[in-house]
Amino acid sequence: MASLNTYLIFMLLFTLLSFSSEATPTYSAHYCDNSTSFTPNSTYQANIKTLLSSLSSNTRSSKNGFYNTTAGQDPNLVYGTFLCRGDVSANLCQHCVANAINEIAQRCRMEKTGVIWYDECTVQYSDQNIFSISRQVPGMDNSTSASITDKDRFNQLLVSVMKILENRAAYEDKSGKRFAAGEANFTSSQTLYSLVQCTPDLTNELCFRCLQSAIATLPMCCDGKQGGRVLLPSCNIRYEMFPFYNLNGTGSTVLVPSPSSPNSTKAILCSVVLLFVVRA
Ligand SMILES: *[C@@H]1O[C@H](CO)[C@@H](O)[C@H](O)[C@H]1NC(C)=O
Ligand SMILES: *[C@@H]1O[C@H](CO)[C@@H](O)[C@H](O)[C@H]1NC(C)=O
Ligand SMILES: *[C@@H]1O[C@H](CO)[C@@H](O)[C@H](O)[C@H]1NC(C)=O
Ligand SMILES: *[C@@H]1O[C@H](CO)[C@@H](O)[C@H](O)[C@H]1NC(C)=O
Ligand SMILES: *[C@@H]1O[C@H](CO)[C@@H](O)[C@H](O)[C@H]1NC(C)=O
Ligand SMILES: *[C@@H]1O[C@H](CO)[C@@H](O)[C@H](O)[C@H]1NC(C)=O
Ligand SMILES: *[C@@H]1O[C@H](CO)[C@@H](O)[C@H](O)[C@H]1NC(C)=O
8 A cells, every 4th residue: 555655656746747847959950160170179169168158057147038148269269149939938948058058069079160950949159250140051951841732822821921920020029039920821720830030139131131031942941841941040930830839938929811812813913914915
């Protein structure tokens, strides 16, 4: 009997613990710029270490999920930032940045410039000033997700949703996070969930242009796919057919109206062409 009670108490504690623990941050991609490298045990390497631990210890003090700092002195100065997704809690942000820092130290062993993307945060460092500059080095994540039926209509909906979110994040976001997320109905049973985010150190215009170039990449990575993302150092976009962000997170979640039917556009174009043919 005693052992059964112990067992029950154990199970109860275990259940409570599993419910209170946060979701685990998920690695997505990384990029180490091997055009510049440092020597082992150099001052630059020591500065990267200082920089990363400084990023890690400042997740709590960040108001908008973003932080930029430097470590060391010229010519061994290192610039670094972290960015947490607009809807994640301070706990998950801290957890994600800590994981990302460990992981980037393992993956970019010799490179002076590195970026690592997790679902919930991005960490980067460089020997060049990366603050307030829009950076669009490769970081595309080619989607492996299943294809969608009715591809043309889907692509059209996706682009119109992305354009709405791009404007919100660049020009209308009052949270200071440069983040926008929204849902749109594709079919009666399929909902499209999308988000866009820039680093908050960019100007409105730079944010807009970064997102614009990310959106322009969608046909290359994600044409007709049920999910995809474009990861750049200064901004990123993602969409899925399931909710992958916390819908309650920031209040910036929006209902996006469906675009007009493609057929009506075609019909108008057709009549314009016909009109010209008739007049000619
Ligand atoms: C850098 O990485 C690219 C692609 O991974 C590779 O083709 C190239 O040889 C590497 N360059 C150096 C100097 O390691
Ligand atoms: C770097 O430092 C470590 C520990 O201090 C040492 O084991 C290693 O041999 C050094 N590497 C080089 C290339 O100097
Ligand atoms: C963060 O970046 C801004 C420029 O965008 C700069 O003025 C500021 O000094 C940086 N902060 C740190 C701690 O380096
Ligand atoms: C992604 O797909 C595009 C088009 O199919 C291709 O050109 C590109 O090389 C791919 N990139 C990666 C990183 O696999
Ligand atoms: C989201 O907010 C609604 C209403 O404020 C609440 O009922 C719901 O439980 C919340 N969901 C989550 C996952 O926090
Ligand atoms: C999506 O469909 C549901 C039910 O069919 C409806 O309640 C909701 O308002 C629709 N959302 C949008 C953005 O049209
Ligand atoms: C749109 O046009 C396609 C053919 O181009 C047709 O199969 C489809 O039924 C049309 N949809 C609507 C809503 O009219």
